Amino acid sequence: MVRLKVALIQLDAGSDVEANVRTAVRLADQAAAEGARLVALPEYLQYRGSDDGYRASARPIPGPFSDAFAAVAKARDAWILAGSLAESDGPGSHAERPYNTSVLIDPSGEIVARYRKIHLFDVDLVDGPSDRESERVSGGDRAVVADVDGVRLGLSICYDLRFPELYRALAGAGAEVLAVPANFLERTGRDHWEVLLRARAIENGAYVIAPAQVGAPSGVAAHGRSMVIDPWGTLIAQASDGVAIVHAELDLERVASTRRQIPVLANRRPDALTRVERPSRGPR
Numbered sequence: 001m002v003r004l005k006v007a008l009i010q011l012d013a014g015s016d017v018e019a020n021v022r023t024a025v026r027l028a029d030q031a032a033a034e035g036a037r038l039v040a041l042p043e044y045l046q047y048r049g050s051d052d053g054y055r056a057s058a059r060p061i062p063g064p065f066s067d068a069f070a071a072v073a074k075a076r077d078a079w080i081l082a083g084s085l086a087e088s089d090g091p092g093s094h095a096e097r098p099y100n101t102s103v104l105i106d107p108s109g110e111i112v113a114r115y116r117k118i119h120l121f122d123v124d125l126v127d128g129p130s131d132r133e134s135e136r137v138s139g140g141d142r143a144v145v146a147d148v149d150g151v152r153l154g155l156s157i158c159y160d161l162r163f164p165e166l167y168r169a170l171a172g173a174g175a176e177v178l179a180v181p182a183n184f185l186e187r188t189g190r191d192h193w194e195v196l197l198r199a200r201a202i203e204n205g206a207y208v209i210a211p212a213q214v215g216a217p218s219g220v221a222a223h224g225r226s227m228v229i230d231p232w233g234t235l236i237a238q239a240s241d242g243v244a245i246v247h248a249e250l251d252l253e254r255v256a257s258t259r260r261q262i263p264v265l266a267n268r269r270p271d272a273l274t275r276v277e278r279p280s281r282g283p284r
Contacts (some may be wrong), residue, residue, distance in 0.1 A: 003251040004151050004177070005184065007036030010226040010244040012215035015049035017057045021232040026070045031245045032076035038148055042083040042226070043100070043158045049218050051136040058088035058098035062111055066103050076108035083181025084157050085213055097138040102155050102181060104146050115155035116140025119163050133159070145173045151252055158182035161196045164203065171204035171265055173236040176255045180210040189223025196233070202233040202263050205265070206252050207260040214241060231258035
């Protein structure tokens with residue numbers, strides 16, 4: 001029987017990059033010291049503020065920010081998922097629009113996977129905030145599934161949550177746990193966050209781990225409520241409204257059992273979905 005102890009770090013990152021990273025590293029170290037084998041942190045962990053400030057916060061990966069988490073992983077013999085860092089890969093367009101990148105670090109301190117956010121948050125909410133993430137972030141172009149102690153972990157970031165086809169692709173590639181580090185808006189989060197997380201768990205028969213940001217450093221409130229959902233869609237752990245560490249233990253037999261009972265992955269018919277019939281209307 002495979003079990004994986006996880007911890008989700010809920011942060012309230014602001015515009016002080018060094019302070020944000022110090023806090024995140026300290027809490028990751030604490031969570032690992034408390035027994036977590038996999039520590040997961042939220043999106044935008046190094047900076048939340050203006051677009052210019054975000055661009056200025058970008059660093060290479062590997063680099064000083066990922067190195068700080070690698071030191072904790074090695075010292076505590078733990079896996080760390082840095083939910084997202086602004087990743088600059090040198091001069092050119094990506095210097096102006098860094099990648100929004102999740103970094104998975106193994107217990108030896110090595111980076112074993114990185115995922116660049118595919119779906120960028122370009123929205124205008126009625127009576128709410130608007131954002132153009134694509135003006136400050138370059139989009140990724142591939143899905144990523146990594147191995148954590150024999151458990152297959154599918155990577156995603158925040159707005160990806162609204163695109164179920166990504167999670168079906170991850171599950172189809174073997175993912176048993178789906179990671180959704182986020183900076184989800186309070187405006188949408190109070191209605192959509194838990195519903196969407198539970199849907200992704202249910203439709204794929206997978207655990208979902210979702211570390212999130214809280215607070216409103218730039219005047220736009222984040223929803224928080226970091227949570228762990230099991231493959232049946234049951235909420236098994238949740239943070240409240242402040243900076244927090246949330247622990248849970250994942251029993252991977254639950255994934256196998258759920259997929260045996262409701263074999264949605266085996267029963268898929270993608271071949272039938274390549275054509276969509278649109279009957280024309282005759283004369284009236």
